[in-house]
Amino acid sequence: xxxxxxxxxAARPTGLPGPETFRLAERELPPPSxxxxxxxxxxxxxxxxxxGRMHEGKSYVEPFRLNEALDGGVIAxxxxxxxxxxxxxxxxxxxxxxxxxxVLKAAGLQKLPRGSRVPPQAFLSVLGMPGMTAWxxxxxxxxxxxxxxxxxxxxxxxxxxxxAQLAREKGLRVIGVAGSPEKCAQAVAxxxxxxxxxxxxxxxxxxxxxxxxxxxxxxxxxFENVGGTTLQAVLPRMNNFGRIALxxxxxxxxxxSAAPPASHVWLPIIQKRLRVEGFIVSDHVAFRGDFLSExxxxxxxxxxxxxxxxxEGLDAAPEAFVGxxxxxxxxxxxxxxx
Amino acid sequence: xxxxxxxxxAARPTGLPGPETFRLAERELPPPSxxxxxxxxxxxxxxxxxxGRMHEGKSYVEPFRLNEALDGGVIAxxxxxxxxxxxxxxxxxxxxxxxxxxVLKAAGLQKLPRGSRVPPQAFLSVLGMPGMTAWxxxxxxxxxxxxxxxxxxxxxxxxxxxxAQLAREKGLRVIGVAGSPEKCAQAVAxxxxxxxxxxxxxxxxxxxxxxxxxxxxxxxxxFENVGGTTLQAVLPRMNNFGRIALxxxxxxxxxxSAAPPASHVWLPIIQKRLRVEGFIVSDHVAFRGDFLSExxxxxxxxxxxxxxxxxEGLDAAPEAFVGxxxxxxxxxxxxxxx
Numbered sequence: 001x002x003x004x005x006x007x008x009x010a011a012r013p014t015g016l017p018g019p020e021t022f023r024l025a026e027r028e029l030p031p032p033s034x035x036x037x038x039x040x041x042x043x044x045x046x047x048x049x050x051x052g053r054m055h056e057g058k059s060y061v062e063p064f065r066l067n068e069a070l071d072g073g074v075i076a077x078x079x080x081x082x083x084x085x086x087x088x089x090x091x092x093x094x095x096x097x098x099x100x101x102x103v104l105k106a107a108g109l110q111k112l113p114r115g116s117r118v119p120p121q122a123f124l125s126v127l128g129m130p131g132m133t134a135w136x137x138x139x140x141x142x143x144x145x146x147x148x149x150x151x152x153x154x155x156x157x158x159x160x161x162x163x164a165q166l167a168r169e170k171g172l173r174v175i176g177v178a179g180s181p182e183k184c185a186q187a188v189a190x191x192x193x194x195x196x197x198x199x200x201x202x203x204x205x206x207x208x209x210x211x212x213x214x215x216x217x218x219x220x221x222x223f224e225n226v227g228g229t230t231l232q233a234v235l236p237r238m239n240n241f242g243r244i245a246l247x248x249x250x251x252x253x254x255x256x257s258a259a260p261p262a263s264h265v266w267l268p269i270i271q272k273r274l275r276v277e278g279f280i281v282s283d284h285v286a287f288r289g290d291f292l293s294e295x296x297x298x299x300x301x302x303x304x305x306x307x308x309x310x311x312e313g314l315d316a317a318p319e320a321f322v323g324x325x326x327x328x329x330x331x332x333x334x335x336x337x338x
Numbered sequence: 339x340x341x342x343x344x345x346x347x348a349a350r351p352t353g354l355p356g357p358e359t360f361r362l363a364e365r366e367l368p369p370p371s372x373x374x375x376x377x378x379x380x381x382x383x384x385x386x387x388x389x390g391r392m393h394e395g396k397s398y399v400e401p402f403r404l405n406e407a408l409d410g411g412v413i414a415x416x417x418x419x420x421x422x423x424x425x426x427x428x429x430x431x432x433x434x435x436x437x438x439x440x441v442l443k444a445a446g447l448q449k450l451p452r453g454s455r456v457p458p459q460a461f462l463s464v465l466g467m468p469g470m471t472a473w474x475x476x477x478x479x480x481x482x483x484x485x486x487x488x489x490x491x492x493x494x495x496x497x498x499x500x501x502a503q504l505a506r507e508k509g510l511r512v513i514g515v516a517g518s519p520e521k522c523a524q525a526v527a528x529x530x531x532x533x534x535x536x537x538x539x540x541x542x543x544x545x546x547x548x549x550x551x552x553x554x555x556x557x558x559x560x561f562e563n564v565g566g567t568t569l570q571a572v573l574p575r576m577n578n579f580g581r582i583a584l585x586x587x588x589x590x591x592x593x594x595s596a597a598p599p600a601s602h603v604w605l606p607i608i609q610k611r612l613r614v615e616g617f618i619v620s621d622h623v624a625f626r627g628d629f630l631s632e633x634x635x636x637x638x639x640x641x642x643x644x645x646x647x648x649x650e651g652l653d654a655a656p657e658a659f660v661g662x663x664x665x666x667x668x669x670x671x672x673x674x675x676x
Binding site: 052227231246247248249252256257258259260261262263264265266267268269270271272273274275276277278279280283 | 390565569584585586587590594595596597598599600601602603604605606607608609610611612613614615616617618621
């Protein structure tokens with residue numbers, strides 16, 4: 001038997017999650033059955049979409065269950081294997097609990113290459129879900145072409161910073177939007193943005209004016225992660241036949257009623273003949289090979305930068321998750337378990 | 339000199355247009371110059387999109403100008419021609435004023451076939467803009483396939499009734515939504531709907547429940563003409579990877595602030611990976627030949643029905659336009675000038 005501590009969902013939050021949302025618990029794990037492995041969780045990925053899973057209603061992923069461990073992307077080290085494909089010491093990308101140990105089906109694990117030059121947690125960020133999300137939105141949803149102008153929201157965030165750099169590599173003009181002067185400076189210095197606008201404390205009109213100045217030929221693509229003021233400011237700047245790759249709307253996850261009237265986003269779609277397409281990276285796993293073959297060389301050549309915010313230890317996960325929702329993290333939010 | 343009466347835009351309305359919005363005026367027309375024709379307007383087309391043109395702001399079509407004649411699709415008879423391609427007596431589809439006579443550039447006229455079995459005003463409805471809009475939304479935007487389920491809003495309206503019938507001809511299950519028991523009965527009896535739901539006076543929840551019952555396998559395509567309650571009721575019923583052909587949002591034209599929070603329409607696009615695409619039929623004129631070659635035979639074979647509401651005389655146009663916005667017209671709203 002292995003004892004493992006884990007973070008459970010104690011209550012479904014309204015608004016921002018608080019201490020009452022989470023519970024630290026301990027449980028005993030059985031040994032792995034045939035086809036399973038016992039793993040030690042090394043890294044947890046914290047992602048904005050997890051806020052949606054805290055609601056009871058059915059969404060595109062299963063809601064978290066009350067009084068069970070939260071779960072998500074993890075980097076796991078195999079401790080004990082009952083599957084011929086894995087041996088102790090193997091590192092793998094997996095879906096696992098916010099916990100210290102887990103018994104997982106081996107079939108769900110993607111083994112990391114041994115002796116790779118990139119650190120294992122990169123497979124939770126630039127080469128994992130955020131990177132694949134950026135690549136999918138840019139290529140498969142928005143069909144980005146050299147010479148076009150793209151606005152990337154959360155341009156210093158885990159997905160946005162990669163979308164911006166991949167767009168730059170493709171030859172687009174890249175306008176970032178981010179939530180502080182520091183993030184904006186970083187988006188320009190590190191993440192390939194030709195300009196980056198700070199949306200904090202700005203009226204829609206002012207932000208929209210700044211976008212117009214930064215995008216003199218209008219906006220062909222909006223990589224949408226936030227909703228809120230940024231969406232409202234971008235819409236009037238969209239060119240006819242523009243595309244919106246709709247990846248998230250973090251501004252509205254905690255308080256959907258804070259949004260402007262739906263007509264403000266619906267009517268411009270007609271007027272400008274926009275194509276707005278929602279996407280979820282897990283639908284596009286069949287293209288993971290294409291993604292890796294394009295992005296791994298860029299990473300190895302040092303052409304793609306990414307940042308990590310690392311919370312130390314399982315106990316720090318709830319606070320780190322709230323910080324992520326509040327925009328306090330920088331780049332990819334990770335938790336190092338040990 | 340020809341004297342012509344016309345309806346001008348006297349004031350830009352807020353909310354529903356009223357008597358103060360319109361002015362009947364008279365003017366003198368010059369004889370046609372080289373390449374022009376003098377026409378007598380026979381039929382005016384009144385369309386919901388014209389409400390948007392009453393705003394000052396730039397939209398996808400030029401706003402109407404204050405103190406000038408309103409304009410739109412017309413069937414015109416050539417009275418005097420200064421162009422070798424037209425002779426007196428020719429009937430043509432044209433863009434012209436809400437007026438009795440006009441001098442138009444011959445290049446902008448599409449001559450109607452002489453001796454056709456279909457009445458000339460059909461080229462303002464089933465074989466004109468509404469028909470082409472229905473066909474474009476169904477085929478070029480939503481990529482409708484046999485076996486899918488479509489919800490068509492304004493199912494007894496000029497565009498909706500044709501979208502429903504073209505969908506039925508393609509082998510889709512067709513659920514109409516309309517604004518009275520009479521319109522619903524007609525949508526089922528005449529316009530190919532397998533079921534039609536009356537949205538008037540219903541809460542979103544109730545309408546959504548009825549859609550679920552009428553569409554047991556969910557909704558693959560929503561042909562969107564209305565916004566409002568119908569949009570909110572359809573969204574929870576959309577299947578993953580569904581498409582919304584966004585043609586209009588009449589419920590929000592007069593009062594955009596009456597809409598629910600934007601998050602209500604934005605978040606489902608992500609959750610269900612919808613593709614929402616706005617379109618305007620005039621962008622697709624290159625496909626008019628494809629449209630006519632598919633739909634003219636259906637019309638000649640009596641497989642497509644359409645209704646007209648005819649207002650008699652130029653003076654009746656303003657009242658008819660308000661009736662159209664209020665949902666009082668049945669099928670295509672026309673004005674017969676003489």
